[in-house]
Amino acid sequence: MSPSDIVITGIGAVTAGAIGRTAHWDLLQNGRVTTSEYDYSLKLFRPDSHVKDRRYLRSCSQADGIGLAALSGLMTDSNYEPEYYSPQRVDIYTGESPPNPQDHSGHFEALDAARDQHGHISERVFGQTSRSARPVTLLLGLSNNVLCYGSLMWDARGPNSNYTASVLSAHLAVINAAKRVKRGALDLAIAGGCSDSTEEFRKATLIATNTVAGYANGTAVADGAAFITLERREAALARGSRILASYMSSAYSCDGLGPARFDPDGKALYDCIIRALSAAAVKPSEIGLIFSGSSGIPELDLMEIEVLGRVFAGAGTAPALADTSRVLGGLMEAGGMLDLALVSEFFNCGVVPLAVRSRINHGQFTNNISPERPFALALRCSTSGEYSCVIVKGELN
Numbered sequence: 001m002s003p004s005d006i007v008i009t010g011i012g013a014v015t016a017g018a019i020g021r022t023a024h025w026d027l028l029q030n031g032r033v034t035t036s037e038y039d040y041s042l043k044l045f046r047p048d049s050h051v052k053d054r055r056y057l058r059s060c061s062q063a064d065g066i067g068l069a070a071l072s073g074l075m076t077d078s079n080y081e082p083e084y085y086s087p088q089r090v091d092i093y094t095g096e097s098p099p100n101p102q103d104h105s106g107h108f109e110a111l112d113a114a115r116d117q118h119g120h121i122s123e124r125v126f127g128q129t130s131r132s133a134r135p136v137t138l139l140l141g142l143s144n145n146v147l148c149y150g151s152l153m154w155d156a157r158g159p160n161s162n163y164t165a166s167v168l169s170a171h172l173a174v175i176n177a178a179k180r181v182k183r184g185a186l187d188l189a190i191a192g193g194c195s196d197s198t199e200e201f202r203k204a205t206l207i208a209t210n211t212v213a214g215y216a217n218g219t220a221v222a223d224g225a226a227f228i229t230l231e232r233r234e235a236a237l238a239r240g241s242r243i244l245a246s247y248m249s250s251a252y253s254c255d256g257l258g259p260a261r262f263d264p265d266g267k268a269l270y271d272c273i274i275r276a277l278s279a280a281a282v283k284p285s286e287i288g289l290i291f292s293g294s295s296g297i298p299e300l301d302l303m304e305i306e307v308l309g310r311v312f313a314g315a316g317t318a319p320a321l322a323d324t325s326r327v328l329g330g331l332m333e334a335g336g337m338l339d340l341a342l343v344s345e346f347f348n349c350g351v352v353p354l355a356v357r358s359r360i361n362h363g364q365f366t367n368n369i370s371p372e373r374p375f376a377l378a379l380r381c382s383t384s385g386e387y388s389c390v391i392v393k394g395e396l397n
Helices: 021-030 062-077 101-114 123-132 145-154 166-182 200-208 233-238 267-280 298-311 337-341 343-349
Strands: 006-015 090-095 161-163 188-196 223-232 245-254 287-291 320-322 375-381 386-394
Touching: 006 021, 006 062, 006 166, 006 233, 006 337, 021 337, 062 145, 062 188, 062 223, 090 145, 090 166, 145 188, 161 166, 166 188, 166 223, 166 245, 166 337, 166 375, 166 386, 223 233, 223 337, 245 267, 245 337, 267 298, 267 375, 267 386, 287 343, 287 386, 298 375, 337 343, 337 375, 343 375, 343 386
Parallel strands: 090 161, 090 188, 287 320, 287 375
Antiparallel strands: 006 223, 006 245, 188 223, 245 386, 375 386
16 A cells, blocks of 8 residues: 555534634635634534534533534545444544543532541532532543544444644544554544643643743634544545545654753754655655644744754755644644645645745745645644654645
8 A cells, every 4th residue: 555545535623713624724715803812712612513412412521522523524524424334444543632620620629518627528528519510520521532422423443542642632643543544454544633722721731831822922722623534545435535635654753851841953853854754755845835833832933944944955946834823723632634634725726825824934935835746744843842744645626
């Protein structure tokens, strides 16, 4: 199997700006007016309007509901009928946020009320006060809820996997899903992630650990979910599916310096990009478009652009550079999926839309996308020195 035999056949996406593939492409072309960081929140989103079987939502947090709504939309966008493939050969790979203590507040309040002055907890008092909490409160916000209920929705009975790796989560899901498709271990992989980063406790944690910048610095954390389907090209065409892009290769790396530390020289990021290019048998001169990892942390973004400058120094005409976080916000665990699924729209457009042109370009890269260089490179960069790179090929009209 050649790398281009693995294809992306659909996307389900829910963000504060749009729902679905077509609406998101319109959003990226036209941008949107935002007046505050709250414009990136999905706090008022109603997942029950998008998930047909509402039983899945009974033991879920708001963030889980967003993820399940995206998975439901993916089934429609990929034109997939349940049981087309054997359930044992369908896997789901999800990137999700760590458990949020706020989801269990009712349970903790009952524990506090039952604790005496010596710190001992009365079972009788706890039993009485915990009645005000939902019976399933301890199941809310678990970091594998979307994986669990998503596998039921899709009847995915393969060895499903979950990733809690911050901004790299969705990329890691795709990387490992593609490996299994390539090995012939499964017929269909669902991969992506979901995030509720605007929730106050989680947002405060992200900013305190320097994982993201605050809205004042030009980056807003965003709620959202995005999942793609990966299949073999021949099988996808046989079932009448649309090909959005070809998956070529990927790589990931780490500085190994510890939490909230990254190498300003970018040696691991450089190595990550070079390994991905080598695995795809693609030269830098064949890359027509780069999707920036754009963290919003000035030092990290500067390092990223400098590394890209070294990689493409001898590539002749520079590739185009896009930053979709300018419109979508920092999607954290859900980030990077729309870049992969909409790459063909970018190539067929021929130019990076004004709304998603990189703010850190400094004139090194162009806004024109050459159809003669149909490969795109998508990055994710973490302030803890972790990096991922996925290379895809656009489908040109």
